[in-house]
Amino acid sequence: MTYQEAVNWMFNQFPVYQNQGKSAYKEDLSNTIQLANYLKNPEDKFKSIHVGGTNGKGSTSHMIASILQEAGYKVGLYTSPHLKSFTERIKINGEEIPQTNVLEFVNSHKVFFEEHQLSFFEMTVGMAFDYFAKEQVDIAVIEVGLGGRLDSTNIITPEVSVITNIGLDHVQILGNTLEKIAGEKAGIIKSNVPVVIGEKQLDIEHVFLEKANELDSKITFASDVVREVYDTDLLGSYQRHNVKTAICAVQNLKGFKVNSDVIEKGLLNVKTNTKLRGRWEILNHSPKVICDTAHNKEGLTYVMEQLKKEKYDNLHIVLGVVSDKNLEEILPLFPKEATYYFSKPDLPRGLSAEILKKESKKFELLGNEYESVLCAYDEAVKVSSSGDLVFVGGSTFTVAEIL
Template sequence: MTYQETISWMFAQLPMYQKKGAAALKHKLDNILHFSEVLGNPHRKFKSIHVAGTNGKGSSSHMLASILQEAGYKVGLYTSPHLKDFRERIKINGKPIGKDYVKDFIKAQKPFLEANELSFFEMTVGMAFTYFAEEKVDIAIIEVGLGGRLDSTNIIQPEVSLITNIGYDHMELLGNTLEKIALEKAGIIKENTPIVISERQSETEGIFRLIAAQKNSEIVFAEDLDLETYPTDLLGDYQRKNMTGVLAAIQMLKGFEISKKDVKKGLSRTVKNTGILGRWQVLGKKPLMVCDTAHNQEGLMSVMEQVGRQKYKKLHFVLGFVNDKELKKLLRRFPQQAEYYFVSPNIPRGLAVEELESIAKEIGLYGTSFSSVAKGFKAAKANASKEDFIYVGGSTFVVAEIV
């Protein structure tokens, strides 16, 4: 198979959460443990930092990787989902895994993958861990896919773990209260392993402290530390919260020499060093055009606060969602005084644009529906003056179609 044929097989043959939703999840670690054993337990052959949370875990993972790169280490980075190319998920020092490696790995493991019906995420985790082990990385930053306790990445024994923020997302899988969701995220806390919490929340603090005590693990709330923050090329205002957790995790990481200079350079070059996409990413100026992957209540609230601080003559929103969100709650985060361009991301989970427009009208958001993200974005650019502001988002998969 060619690289593209290999990727198509991975997407089509086996369930993938970003396309299928809850049906793609296995809710157990048996498969990944079996697969890892077949692969020679690669997850035991490199050091790691494990990152979970509702919002900010991707940005935090990229910040950590960039800092460690600046300190001179060979750094693996595993994140999800990807926006343009599958290989974004698996990088070493910012360079994506090679197409030939992806092809060869799937070709070699295909009989096992088919016989054991591994999910898309399970096979991808196995690939990443094998690649990092073979390439002998000094450390790998491993982002949780969903939840924590039963996530396929949760077989590693990290040097330190980081939980960013707890919010209302994937509630049909993780629970309908912050406490229940936190319990799933707390599943990454390991015996005698430091755990950093980026953001103190009254509903979840007790749960994290309890699990940490049970695991005999030192727990640190980042805001309790006197941490000096620095400029970053990640432009979202919400990155300040992420940064404090990252700095605390670096402080708790033992056995690595990381100077203040490394931290400053790493934060200022996160985009350059890692290639991260879609976080308050500026697509153009005059009019100023920004996209962001925020897709739940807390994430959108932070982003809309930053939108409100911009100077503009008129607001334009190119907006689309997936079909498993509490749409009215999300839409209430958006201002009524704006022009809307309703779209649907081109995936099976994409919310029908007609339904989006209908619900938006109920809460006073008016605009026009378009048959694709590209057409909606084109219309917004055509309608906007140089003094206007265009925002593209609502879903990671809307952003993926325009970056």
């Protein structure tokens, strides 16, 4: 196989959540444990930080990795989903895993994958852990894929567990209340491993306190203890929450030398160090074009608040979402005084532009539908004057198509 054939095989062979949704979610970790044993348990050969939560876990993971890079460590970073290339998911000091390594891993273990019917995500986690172990990273920052308790990454015993916040997302899998979702996210808390909770949410803090107490884990709420918040090159105003969480996480990390100067530099150089994209990213200045991957109520609330602070003559919004989103929850967040360009992200879970337009009309969000995200984006830019603003969002996958 070529590299692209290997990646296509992984996507097509077995369930992958970003394509299929709930049917791809596994109910236990037995497959991942079996794969780890077969690979001679690479997850035991490097230190790690485990990052979960509903919103901000990707940005927080990149911030932590950037700080540790600035401190001079060799840092692995595992995140999902990717925006443009599969190799974005697995990085060391900001450099993506070489395509040759991906191809070699798939070719070497394809028979085992087929025999045990491993999912795309299980294979990818195995690949990341195997790569970090072989490259002898000093530490790896591992982002949870979905949930926590049953996520394939949850076979590690990290130095610190991090949970950014809790919101109503993936409710058909994780539960339809904040308490149920918090219980799933709390599944990454390990015995005697310090846990950092990014935001104290009064109605669910007891879930984390009880779990931490049960496992004798020191628990810290970042929003309570971090007083000095440094600037970051990630521009979204919502990043201030993630900055606090990242600072608190590295402060709870034992055996690594990280001072305040290193923290400050790391936060100022996240995009340079880790190559993170799609978070309140400015793509053009005339007209101004901004994209953001926020896709649920909590994330979009912050993004729409920031959008209100922008100055522009006319606002154009390129919108595309996936079909399992609660539209009645997210559409009211969007401004009515904008022209909308409705489109379908190019994946099986993408919601049709026709349905999105119809549902949006109920909330007085008006515009036309387009056959693709790119067509919608091209039209929005074409009709905009230099003083206008074009915002692209609604889904990670919508943003990915215009980057």
